[in-house]
Amino acid sequence: MTTTHTEGVCLPSYRTLVALALAAPEEHVRELADWVEHASVVRGGATEQAGWESAYKWLRLAQGLRTVTFDMSYDDGGMCAVGGDFDAVWSEMIEEWQLHLVRLGYVRAALEGLVRVLHPDVSQPAIAIEWAEHQLSHRTDVWPLHACEVAEHLTAHARGRADDTAVSVASGVAQAIAVHRQVVHGLAGVPEPTDDADAKIHATGHEEICAAREASTAVMLGIQLLLAAALAEGSIAVLDEDKYLFDGRWVPDGAGGSRWVDEEMLYSEYLAVLHLEPGEPPEL
Template sequence: MTTTRMEGSCLPSYHTLSTLALSEPEDHVRELTDWVEHASAVTGGPGAQHHWDTAYKWLRLAQGLRTVTFDMSYDDGGMCSAGLDFDAVWTGMMEEWQQHHVRLGYLRAALEGFVRLLYPDAAEPGLAVESAEQQLRHDAGAWPVHAHAVADHLRTHAPDGVPGGGTSVAAAVTQAIALHEMAVRGCASIPEPDSDEDGKVFPTGHAEVCAVKEASTVLLLGIQLLMAAAVKEDRVGVFDDKYLLDGMWIPDASGGSRWVDGEMPYGEYLAVLHLQPGEPPEL
């Protein structure tokens, strides 16, 4: 029996753009963590900075996550080669799937930490993000690029019984947290490899991986909206400017993109920090 690696078919278009493409969660969280490191809570009750620092550390954990190691082999002394191939493919699948689940849990903790600090009266994170969306509805420059598209794509992965849906980031945040809860409570189905009649083992679970990845992106975008609204209200202060060492593409006023390779205010960078830098224009 042989193993065959297959690429998943689920690849949203905003990941494949030549410019303004959305970064993978591991790159996205790195840039958001850098942003939070250069910001600070400037209003709030006693201990506000401590709560800010705690939420920041959860982001740092998500940023520091690199690999999750599994060994799904079941060695009973008599395993056939077919079983060994199956377990080898399953090991790789679980490492990828669980890495995204672990990151999702860290990001949920960070989001809920910032909600407790910035929206202490919100009954749940989705309501806090909804308030931020309402506040920013007339400020297009503060909206993270692709936020509605990501929310809409996550809706296509919603299992039966999972609340949330639509193109609002708030609804997608509710869905992302529900997906995390399903895993925590043992209700999420665990994907297994598939074998065909020719004796080949194929990895599966592409939709499940995509759902968890996009859920992580949704929580990151939710944090960005919370921060954008808080900056607008002067409840969060951002210091210095972001120096784009290697440059990146950002949206321009005409709906296209322009290349920036200098400094830009951290407040403006909040809406584009999750984009892939892209290749510089030809001189």
């Protein structure tokens, strides 16, 4: 019987918090796509509007992504039981890995499209994000929580360890694009399961899966900073004033804590918290 273990599974602390945890990428991208749908370019003609719509559609494509299916078996009719277990675990691993990588490709396309619209003179998305960080350095109210922590975690994956090197959201975006580029150019190794002395097959690839997941999140957080800076500058505007919170959510209170909001929020305020899990409401 195939058995998988959880040893080595990489789950950053910002995804396991009781309140203000970072949402899973599939939830994150849904809220981000909703925000972009309710905003538009202020300055620019038909080309800029078309570019904005194209970026939105890439986010919608990422939002619609649910599963990626693989069958890694040879299917030669002569596979032993252990070999079948190996292929089954391998298929599951590759499905999860590629699901995150496909999403990464979609959100990267959205980011690059938004950069072309908002910063047509900039060739590298990370440069545009760096500009946004500089513009918003004094605006803690619009800074996405955990953005730098995601960049730090992704950088640690790239270097094999954490160190004292300063990171930024822009550097996280650059590293995320590097993760995607490695795969596109065939430079990333394909993980395979391992077996122990009892011939039980164990999943591996935890590092690769986590890096792909956090890379797509880093890109989306970069998009949020880019949009926040453009909103502050007046380059984009929100079309609908209020975002109705159906079930409420925790939001940072500005003093290191959190407060529960169960009413409408301004879309401009929602941009800074849309990537967080709603969480359970406080007990009455």
